[in-house]
Amino acid sequence: MTVIRAATAGLALLLMAACTAPTPPRSQASEAAGTVCTQPQGRLGAETATTIDVIKQAYFCILGNYYSGATLDARSLLIGGFIALTQELNRNGRDVPEATMPALTGDRKADWTAFEAVYRKITDQVPDLRDKLAVVTLEAMVAALGDNHASWPHDAKRPPDMYDGDGYGLGLEANVTRSQTTASPGVALAPLFVTTVQGGAAQAAGLRPGDIIESINGSAPFIDGKATPAIAALYLQYPQARPVRLRLLRQTTGRRWSVTLKPGLYQRDLATLQVVTSKLLDDSIAYVRLSGFAPDAADRALKAISRLRSGRTLTGVVLDLRGNGGGRTEESGRLLSAFVHGKVTHYLCTVDDKCEGLRTDDTVELLNLPLIVLTDRGCASACEHFSSAVKDLRIGQLVGTRTAGIMSGPAQGYLLSNNTMLGFPTRHGLGPNREEINRIGVSPDHYAPLTPKDAAAGHDPALAKALTLLHK
Known part of the structure; x- marks a missing residue:
């Protein structure tokens, strides 16, 4: 598993380098906070646990280096992170009295100190959830930027038997892309239909380009002409393995039928x-x-x-x-x-x-x-x-x-202390x-x-x- 993680981390580094802008000066804000984030040199080491110290480093790294970091209301990052934190507690049935958002003033350092104090009180109550809570908190802080080039690829999982060229999922592509289900769902046009059958479950089930997807797990892909979150189920990533049920129409024959596709590893045409x-x-x-x-x-x-x-x-x-x-x-x-x-x-x-x-x-x-x-x-x-x-x-x-x-x-790309990469414009x-x-x-x-x-x-x-x- 270590080899796979190292290879994935190297790929993440390559992807970041592929979009690299000219090197900006080191942020004074980051240095003042004692949480300097640096641009990586060479291959990343093995990923270690995400902690509150890593989250702090990412917080000040964003404020010191992000395109609009100087004018950004830092409270949006902390609020986004805290929302994800409490939602994860709720999903695990482990809510605690200490999970109350502290008052924020707009002072970046003071607000962080208040956030960290409450965060530590919460995680001390649920030590078995500490790692998971840290991950969702940092993910949400990055997502709070609302920037389609901001990312934090971490602990990238892939099937143990995956080789270059292999795919994982249902084995199909549709006319609504993966990015449209997240970044710009409002631009998708009905109907939803298969454009490419790459292999795997879709190929085994006999799906063809042009097959219209009328429902996904019982939900309509479009309501009043607008794409719904149901479409995201077409683009499962490892280790998601829940079967997806599709209702299909083949216009050329008028045939309507349902099929359940189980995501898995499949070989793609190189x-x-x-x-x-x-x-x-x-x-x-x-x-x-x-x-x-x-x-x-x-x-x-x-x-x-x-x-x-x-x-x-x-x-x-x-x-x-x-x-x-x-x-x-x-x-x-x-x-x-x-x-x-x-x-x-x-x-x-x-x-x-x-x-x-x-x-x-x-x-x-x-x-x-x-x-x-x-x-x-x-x-x-x-x-x-x-x-x-x-x-x-x-x-x-x-x-x-x-x-x-x-x-x-x-x-x-910026290197965090747990050997993960934080990327943003x-x-x-x-x-x-x-x-x-x-x-x-x-x-x-x-x-x-x-x-x-x-x-x-x-x-x-x-x-x-x-x-x-x-x-x-």
Whole structure:
């Protein structure tokens, strides 16, 4: 188990580094509190228990380094943490008289002292719950920021027999993404339907793309056109193992039936996990799919286009960024530089509106080809950096649906004393026209959503529209 944890911790470090902003100065607030948080150097050690001292370190780390830490009302963090603390006591049937929120004044240090004193009284009454209470408290404090790039990955669990490329869950993807069930549920469109069957229980049960999910564990996925929390059950993570009951409709045949899917480990097609895949369409159009802006992704995409261009004249490029969850902004910037030079592609701003423009790398050779970019609600973070630049700078056209709106800013990782990573933005991201993208997303130039009938027939309306545009 130690090996698995170390590997997972290393992955968390890599993910944090992938979105790292330029190093900010060490926070005076953190030093004054005696709880300095530092940026990690190398691989993380084995995770140790989360304690009140770790929570204190995270609290002052956020206030000293977070994008809006200087103006943040710190009471929101403490109240959020205390709410989670008392809810966990209640779930375990162990509520105690001492679990009463102390009066807070707005003085960050004094409020922490009051919070800590009550916290210690509570956990002394339930020592067997101490570890669990610490975890939920810190999770809730990070969640209280309401920032889609703030996270505290800890004690990451994975099946003991999991290998790279394996998946865990029901083995399906739907048109409402995992992020939409948490970050932006209000943008999901009914009906809910299967878009991809990856394997596992869904494949064994004979589910197909286009199958409409009418209910999940007896609950409707949409009520009055709004997505419900029931959808989250489709995206179970280890060690959640509760079976999920679905009511399904297959429009092509009119069949209605129910099936119970048990989450578990399944092997995925490794071809679908490649960061960059490419092919030639209509003898003259380069199609390149990027699942993420991983290290070297831009160069791999450019090499793929170069190979497709060898011995023929290309008339355009279709860059498929659907489902691209982001990654390194320098990679998205490098890829943009193959289509335009001398431009600002993105801004990173402090809370007092001091902004630094990220510019194109003009050493990258221009392709001088028409560009169409396919987007959807799975396109987030660095993917939205790319998409907004394509639209604002008129580099090409966007086809598909609006992006995720998950672009608060690149996350910086900070090492806590229990060898876990606390991540959050130190600056806020804006588009090339200094427009807000976070929580809003980037709208396509041509709206081409996937329908259940399209999915069932294997028809891709966004790609079809892209080819039509390039053939004009």
